[in-house]
Amino acid sequence: MYPPGSRLLQQGDPGSAVLALVSGRVKVLGTEPDxxxxxxxxxxxxxxxxxxxxxxxxxxxxxxxxxDRCTARVLSVDRFNAFLNRYDGHxxxxxxxxxxxxxxxxxxxxxVHFGPERKIARLLLEVVALADWSSANPDRxxxxxxxxxxxxxxxxxTVALHLHRLREIGAxxxxxxxxxxxxxxxxxxxxx
Amino acid sequence: MxxxxxxxxxxxxxxxxxxxxxxxxxGKDHARITDAVPTILRSAFQRCGLADAWAEKRFGxxxxxxxxxxxxxxxxxxxxxxxxxxxxxxxxxxxEVDADPVPLRMRVSVHVGPVTDSGQGLxxxxxxxxxxxxxxxxxxxxxxxxxxxxxxxxxxxxxVSARAYQDAVLSGYAADAPEHYVxxxxxxxxxxxxxxxxxxxxSGDLLRDGFLSRIADPAAAEDExxxxxxxxxxxxxxxxxxxxxxxxxxxxxxxxxxxxxDDLRP
Numbered sequence: 001m002y003p004p005g006s007r008l009l010q011q012g013d014p015g016s017a018v019l020a021l022v023s024g025r026v027k028v029l030g031t032e033p034d035x036x037x038x039x040x041x042x043x044x045x046x047x048x049x050x051x052x053x054x055x056x057x058x059x060x061x062x063x064x065x066x067x068d069r070c071t072a073r074v075l076s077v078d079r080f081n082a083f084l085n086r087y088d089g090h091x092x093x094x095x096x097x098x099x100x101x102x103x104x105x106x107x108x109x110x111x112v113h114f115g116p117e118r119k120i121a122r123l124l125l126e127v128v129a130l131a132d133w134s135s136a137n138p139d140r141x142x143x144x145x146x147x148x149x150x151x152x153x154x155x156x157x158t159v160a161l162h163l164h165r166l167r168e169i170g171a172x173x174x175x176x177x178x179x180x181x182x183x184x185x186x187x188x189x190x191x192x
Numbered sequence: 193m194x195x196x197x198x199x200x201x202x203x204x205x206x207x208x209x210x211x212x213x214x215x216x217x218x219g220k221d222h223a224r225i226t227d228a229v230p231t232i233l234r235s236a237f238q239r240c241g242l243a244d245a246w247a248e249k250r251f252g253x254x255x256x257x258x259x260x261x262x263x264x265x266x267x268x269x270x271x272x273x274x275x276x277x278x279x280x281x282x283x284x285x286x287x288e289v290d291a292d293p294v295p296l297r298m299r300v301s302v303h304v305g306p307v308t309d310s311g312q313g314l315x316x317x318x319x320x321x322x323x324x325x326x327x328x329x330x331x332x333x334x335x336x337x338x339x340x341x342x343x344x345x346x347x348x349x350x351x352v353s354a355r356a357y358q359d360a361v362l363s364g365y366a367a368d369a370p371e372h373y374v375x376x377x378x379x380x381x382x383x384x385x386x387x388x389x390x391x392x393x394x395s396g397d398l399l400r401d402g403f404l405s406r407i408a409d410p411a412a413a414e415d416e417x418x419x420x421x422x423x424x425x426x427x428x429x430x431x432x433x434x435x436x437x438x439x440x441x442x443x444x445x446x447x448x449x450x451x452x453x454d455d456l457r458p
Binding site for chain 1 (some may be wrong): 216231234239240243281288290343345395396399428
């Protein structure tokens with residue numbers, strides 16, 4: 001069990017274990033040479049983290065931090081492989097990795113061609129969709145304006161402007177916290 | 193009968209998509225899925241910086257379980273790269289945010305040729321043999337098989353006409369390695385041609401056995417067996433010619449280290 005904001009993995013550390021997320025959401029962050037951190041992707045219950053380094057027994061390729069209180073099972077590489085062998089899980093893991101590998105570019109690069117409001121709406125939508133049964137309030141997005149700005153590589157003032165607009169059109173609730181009011185409006189704003 | 197020469201309609205880049213197993217989804221969900229298709233395409237165009245191309249489309253028609261559109265022919269290379277990867281990513285994103293009643297997977301065909309274009313928004317816009325061929329390609333067995341033989345994470349399987357392949361891929365305009373395309377025989381009604389298969393994120397049997405089912409060709413299966421079950425070696429010729437060198441096949445991926453299940457065993 002890990003409280004919100006804990007660091008599960010640190011980029012550069014030796015990778016010797018795989019974590020299976022049972023509940024809660026995490027951010028996968030990449031550290032830039034200048035020390036800044038970029039959001040790479042979000043993962044939630046049912047996802048693996050640390051599977052890239054663990055498979056090659058190399059260094060951690062990213063930092064992973066919890067968003068919510070998380071439950072995770074830690075498996076040594078040997079136990080993980082024994083599990084895969086027993087249940088013939090190698091093909092499934094390959095398929096999983098193929099998908100997750102498309103998420104190794106920073107989130108903001110992935111969304112680079114979308115307008116600012118669409119970027120924000122897409123991020124919020126994904127955070128909400130990743131909430132699981134353990135979440136006390138699944139409509140709440142546990143991000144500050146600054147965290148949204150950091151994740152998307154946008155100025156905080158730009159984020160504030162567009163969050164205001166998302167509140168105006170009824171996608172988000174008014175108030176200091178980020179809370180979804182109408183999911184369909186948020187989806188339309190995200191272009192899905 | 194008097195014959196009169198008439199003008200050839202303009203060449204258009206043609207794109208058709210089809211939802212896999214649409215009829216297998218619940219009837220109550222059909223309308224929602226049908227309505228989502230143009231939204232998905234528009235967002236996939238936007239995702240890869242082609243918002244203008246979508247806006248400039250010459251025609252676009254829903255087909256119930258799919259969509260067909262025509263674009264200026266200059267856009268053709270972009271429909272292959274980066275659009276196909278962007279569509280794959282968009283469909284994965286939609287799954288992550290539970291946008292659709294069921295996770296959607298699409299067949300895509302890409303062609304180029306003369307089709308009518310009056311500019312008046314007629315119901316007949318985009319008519320011509322090339323349009324028919326685009327839909328025939330979409331129905332071809334090899335592209336259907338790609339989705340049958342891949343895992344659920346493969347959301348897009350494309351077939352490219354020989355003409356589009358020559359004009360956009362072999363020419364270098366699509367900046368996509370010709371080896372990423374596997375030639376396959378196409379026979380649908382009167383159309384007999386070679387189609388070129390392209391899957392932005394292959395998985396399942398596509399990784400193990402290549403893009404063409406070996407069962408379909410006993411000679412090739414024997415050939416594989418003789419080589420000790422080692423498919424996907426470079427230089428195998430057109431059958432299983434798909435090789436995984438380079439990072440191009442997974443958009444944004446880091447290399448070729450995840451391509452074969454054997455690699456997973458330490």
